Amino acid sequence: MSAFSAIGEEREIDRNEYTPDIEPQPTWCPGCGDFGVLKALKGALPDVGRSPEETLLVTGIGCSGKLNSYLDSYGFHTIHGRSLPVARAAKLANPGVEVIAAGGDGDGYGIGGNHFMHTARENHDMTYVVFNNEIFGLTKGQTSPTSPKGHKSKTQPHGSAKSPIRPLSLSLTSGASFVARTAAVNPNQAQRILKEAMEHDGFAHIDFLTQCPTWNKDAKQYVPYTDINESDDYDFDPTNRADAQELMRETEDKLYEGEVLTGVYYRDDERPSYQQEKQNIGEMPDEPLAERYFDDDYEWERSYDSFIDKHK
Amino acid sequence: MSDDELIWRIAGGSGDGIASTSQNFAKALMRAGLHVFTHRHYPSRIRGGHTYVEVRASADPVESRGDGYNFLLALGDSFARNPQDEAYYGNEEVKPLSENLDELREGGVIVYDSGLLDASEIPDFEERVEENDWHVYDMDLRSLAREQGREVMRNTAGVGVTCAITGIPLEAIEELMRDAMPEKILEPNLEIMQTAYDLVSEEYDVDAPDVSVPTGEHDEEQVLMSGSDAIAYGAIDEGCRFIAGYPMTPWTEVFTIMSQNLPELGGISEQVEDEIAAAALAIGASHMGVKAMSGSSGGGFALMGEPLGLAEMTETPLVLIEAMRAGPSTGMPTKPEQADLEHVLYTSQGDSQRVVLAPGTVAEAYEASRRAFQLAYEYQIPSMLIYDQKLSGELTNVPASHFDREPNADIGLTLSEEELADQPHTGDGKFHRFQHEAEDGVSPRSVPGQKGGRFLATGNEHNPAGHISEDPDNRVAQMDRREQKLDAIRADLDDDGLLVEHGPEDADYGILTFGSQQGTVEEAVDRLNENGTSVKSLTVAELAPYPVETVRAFLDSVEEALVVEMNASGQFRGLTQKELGTHGEMLSSLLKYNGNPFEPGEIVEGFTTNVVEDGEVPGNETKFVPAAGD
Numbered sequence: 042m043s044a045f046s047a048i049g050e051e052r053e054i055d056r057n058e059y060t061p062d063i064e065p066q067p068t069w070c071p072g073c074g075d076f077g078v079l080k081a082l083k084g085a086l087p088d089v090g091r092s093p094e095e096t097l098l099v100t101g102i103g104c105s106g107k108l109n110s111y112l113d114s115y116g117f118h119t120i121h122g123r124s125l126p127v128a129r130a131a132k133l134a135n136p137g138v139e140v141i142a143a144g145g146d147g148d149g150y151g152i153g154g155n156h157f158m159h160t161a162r163e164n165h166d167m168t169y170v171v172f173n174n175e176i177f178g179l180t181k182g183q184t185s186p187t188s189p190k191g192h193k194s195k196t197q198p199h200g201s202a203k204s205p206i207r208p209l210s211l212s213l214t215s216g217a218s219f220v221a222r223t224a225a226v227n228p229n230q231a232q233r234i235l236k237e238a239m240e241h242d243g244f245a246h247i248d249f250l251t252q253c254p255t256w257n258k259d260a261k262q263y264v265p266y267t268d269i270n271e272s273d274d275y276d277f278d279p280t281n282r283a284d285a286q287e288l289m290r291e292t293e294d295k296l297y298e299g300e301v302l303t304g305v306y307y308r309d310d311e312r313p314s315y316q317q318e319k320q321n322i323g324e325m326p327d328e329p330l331a332e333r334y335f336d337d338d339y340e341w342e343r344s345y346d347s348f349i350d351k352h353k
Numbered sequence: 354m355s356d357d358e359l360i361w362r363i364a365g366g367s368g369d370g371i372a373s374t375s376q377n378f379a380k381a382l383m384r385a386g387l388h389v390f391t392h393r394h395y396p397s398r399i400r401g402g403h404t405y406v407e408v409r410a411s412a413d414p415v416e417s418r419g420d421g422y423n424f425l426l427a428l429g430d431s432f433a434r435n436p437q438d439e440a441y442y443g444n445e446e447v448k449p450l451s452e453n454l455d456e457l458r459e460g461g462v463i464v465y466d467s468g469l470l471d472a473s474e475i476p477d478f479e480e481r482v483e484e485n486d487w488h489v490y491d492m493d494l495r496s497l498a499r500e501q502g503r504e505v506m507r508n509t510a511g512v513g514v515t516c517a518i519t520g521i522p523l524e525a526i527e528e529l530m531r532d533a534m535p536e537k538i539l540e541p542n543l544e545i546m547q548t549a550y551d552l553v554s555e556e557y558d559v560d561a562p563d564v565s566v567p568t569g570e571h572d573e574e575q576v577l578m579s580g581s582d583a584i585a586y587g588a589i590d591e592g593c594r595f596i597a598g599y600p601m602t603p604w605t606e607v608f609t610i611m612s613q614n615l616p617e618l619g620g621i622s623e624q625v626e627d628e629i630a631a632a633a634l635a636i637g638a639s640h641m642g643v644k645a646m647s648g649s650s651g652g653g654f655a656l657m658g659e660p661l662g663l664a665e666m667t668e669t670p671l672v673l674i675e676a677m678r679a680g681p682s683t684g685m686p687t688k689p690e691q692a693d694l695e696h697v698l699y700t701s702q703g704d705s706q707r708v709v710l711a712p713g714t715v716a717e718a719y720e721a722s723r724r725a726f727q728l729a730y731e732y733q734i735p736s737m738l739i740y741d742q743k744l745s746g747e748l749t750n751v752p753a754s755h756f757d758r759e760p761n762a763d764i765g766l767t768l769s770e771e772e773l774a775d776q777p778h779t780g781d782g783k784f785h786r787f788q789h790e791a792e793d794g795v796s797p798r799s800v801p802g803q804k805g806g807r808f809l810a811t812g813n814e815h816n817p818a819g820h821i822s823e824d825p826d827n828r829v830a831q832m833d834r835r836e837q838k839l840d841a842i843r844a845d846l847d848d849d850g851l852l853v854e855h856g857p858e859d860a861d862y863g864i865l866t867f868g869s870q871q872g873t874v875e876e877a878v879d880r881l882n883e884n885g886t887s888v889k890s891l892t893v894a895e896l897a898p899y900p901v902e903t904v905r906a907f908l909d910s911v912e913e914a915l916v917v918e919m920n921a922s923g924q925f926r927g928l929t930q931k932e933l934g935t936h937g938e939m940l941s942s943l944l945k946y947n948g949n950p951f952e953p954g955e956i957v958e959g960f961t962t963n964v965v966e967d968g969e970v971p972g973n974e975t976k977f978v979p980a981a982g983d
Contacts, residue, residue: 045802046770062782097801099637109809110820115801117640118811118821119633120663126597126630130637130645131801133621134595138641138802159626319621326619330594331642331800333619334764341760342618344586349753352576353384 044335047094048137054087061113074251077225085235091139099128101144103179105172108143122153125160132167135331140167146187147177150206161215161244166314168238168245174253182256189297208248209289218243218309224250243314269304279305358411359566360422364449366430368400374508375406380577381525382410383750386569391748392418397686401432403448412569416872420954421456426511429469451475462488464514468495502541509542513549519566574753580718580744581606587722592762594620595645597634601653602686603745604676628653632660639669642800648674651693661735662701667810668733672725677741688948689742692920697739708736709897713871716751730765732838743950744869766797773805784808785817789830794837843898852903856889863914864890867925877956899932908936915964921946937981944976
């Protein structure tokens with residue numbers, strides 16, 4: 042019998058199971074977009090059939106990192122920008138666990154940018170939600186990697202001289218096999234995309250537009266958006282890489298002026314996940330590695346048996 | 354040449370096969386019943402540059418490189434012939450010969466490849482040969498190898514010459530070559546070796562020097578291992594099946610050995626984008642209930658300070674390896690130093706606690722590696738193993754039975770689902786991962802995927818259920834509990850025998866050291882006692898928590914003590930004085946930080962002149978720092 046009976050258990054899951062019953066109310070500001078992510082996650086997880094005990098939510102630091110406190114699953118609130126490497130190893134160690142990583146735009150695209158690029162490149166089977174509010178919130182309103190050019194803040198009093206990062210293009214170029222953008226102001230779309238992302242076997246990156254009513258009142262997260270998967274104006278095929286790239290370029294050029302396009306931009310269901318690739322070359326066990334430590338009958342090999350001959 | 358020992362130095366350019374040839378030679382001597390010890394010196398270059406390896410062989414156990422050497426095989430640097438390189442590297446053509454002469458003992462043997470090296474370019478060569486009574490064999494090994502096979506096989510020719518002069522039977526080497534080489538290159542190699550062997554017998558008077566090698570016999574089967582091998586095998590036997598890393602000399606050796614062996618054991622190895630990620634991956638795997646490790650060398654380890662603190666705060670077991678090399682910054686990548694001690698002890702923010710172990714020998718490296726995992730998983734604390742480039746790369750023989758240990762996959766106090774359902778670990782209907790009152794400070798854990806065990810691990814201060822809390826009472830309770838682990842670990846380590854005392858118990862003087870200098874210090878202690886100085890040594894292999902009582906007892910039993918370490922600031926002496934709070938007035942330091950480890954003779958000289966005779970600094974290789982009370 043598995044030591045992890047929560048994994049793969051078939052039962053009806055209620056979204057309220059994810060609500061911690063003894064916790065205080067979230068410390069997010071009234072009107073914060075982060076509530077939207079929490080709500081969408083609580084809706085999507087039962088849809089995917091994942092219980093709180095087979096789910097590991099790994100977060101970085103910032104307002105987004107507090108998601109862990111309000112979603113009652115297994116959780117790991119790590120350090121600034123480092124949610125992805127922790128999440129990657131967790132998934133490799135026990136692939137049966139649903140691994141979701143989350144962080145803000147500073148956390149994910151700034152300090153954790155290197156990990157983002159490499160996790161996408163390797164195509165780990167996990168969902169990565171980046172709360173994009175174009176600002177550093179918890180440290181009280183500094184310019185972030187996604188703030189528009191010219192954005193003024195206490196640390197950039199003359200306005201930012203930098204163009205914002207292009208999260209969708211960066212993700213696609215790095216190798217993510219699922220790239221989407223959604224917004225907290227559309228909970229239904231957000232829940233749908235989260236569900237698709239979790240069901241996707243590979244690295245699913247969601248740039249999640251979350252409004253910051255306290256520090257970034259002008260951000261585009263409030264404007265109406267168009268769903269590229271549903272709008273008649275866009276006859277869009279998310280499996281076409283070239284089209285995805287083109288549309289990403291356009292929307293990232295125009296994000297700060299007018300219409301915001303959301304939806305699933307790209308998905309590649311053919312590309313094997315990293316775990317699969319590693320199994321193919323014989324570098325990843327078929328059974329979850331974590332199981333072995335709970336299996337009293339497992340025969341552990343000694344180095345002596347395997348390697349001593351070459352030293353004789 | 355003396356009958357007691359052979360110290361054979363093979364010199365040439367990086368990439369010329371110096372390392373593999375010396376490894377085979379050392380193994381052949383070990384198989385012949387001798388005790389061997391190798392010392393490696395190489396530049397941070399892929400090809401060319403001065404490199405040498407010494408193989409010391411004796412009938413008695415050897416744990417150090419020795420003083421100087423008595424047989425030089427100078428093969429030449431085949432990559433030093435491009436004149437364009439000269440501006441950058443200098444003219445290295447004769448380096449394999451010229452750079453090595455200073456340490457060659459009187460009466461020693463020189464074999465040099467006259468196909469690549471021109472002794473007449475070295476000023477005073479003839480005079481020095483005469484003065485030191487060296488026996489010189491100039492042989493065109495390059496042409497010999499080229500005629501019968503390929504030029505690169507001149508290593509083999511050199512080994513053939515060595516055997517002819519020293520009387521080592523060729524069969525011992527042949528057997529190893531048959532094991533290691535494919536048929537295609539085996540035959541020409543064997544021919545070259547035989548030809549070179551015959552040539553010496555025919556054309557040179559081998560009776561002139563006293564060239565016999567010592568003979569010996571082992572009581573039991575031996576294996577030839579490096580410190581890196583021993584650390585990796587210790588980890589494997591202890592059940593480590595996950596490693597994440599980024600290459601950096603000399604940590605790369607452990608990383609490589611693990612990566613090559615883990616997949617066939619059903620384990621996972623990940624080479625990742627940087628050292629922050631590497632340590633974070635090890636934390637992620639360990640959080641899931643898997644035994645995991647990471648590691649690096651100085652600069653790479655600097656990046657791990659942040660994840661290290663996370664592991665401590667979330668009480669995730671974590672083993673990190675730090676292979677020290679000369680710093681600061683990138684320093685000297687291929688040269689040993691023990692100057693990362695304070696870096697490893699104190700890095701990371703807050704009142705952060707960790708275990709630091711420092712093995713002194715190859716055999717101990719295996720035990721220390723196992724112990725690092727045991728402590729990390731038993732106490733849910735980061736545990737570090739530090740060693741240096743010297744211990745990392747040196748090869749020595751260890752009884753094979755030393756590695757014949759039971760595997761241990763115990764991941765510490767981790768509850769089963771049945772136990773989790775049993776309620777004592779829950780409060781308010783929720784699993785309490787971080788209880789205030791826990792035995793030895795260790796609160797049982799669960800791992801993701803288990804029913805009834807869900808909790809939040811966070812680098813913020815947290816309450817028993819794992820939720821972020823700034824409540825002052827909770828803070829004190831959690832902080833005290835984490836600190837409490839250290840006392841329990843200290844008590845645990847007391848029974849371990851990780852501290853090694855050497856020399857007469859009632860000695861007048863003491864030498865205190867740590868890590869890879871152990872063997873060298875012990876050899877120095879033996880010589881000092883033979884010369885009539887009463888001295889003993891203590892090698893400290895546990896640096897955090899520090900074994901205060903044992904060290905205090907040792908220092909109380911002697912008049913004065915010398916602290917021997919490879920750094921410029923006396924970090925180990927500083928740690929000892931800080932931990933003991935006393936004895937400063939009787940501790941002086943002998944330091945070396947030129948990129949080379951101590952030779953036993955340097956310690957003998959330093960001890961004699963500075964401690965016994967209160968004299969001057971022995972030489973420009975080492976530095977003497979008087980006692981704090983002086």
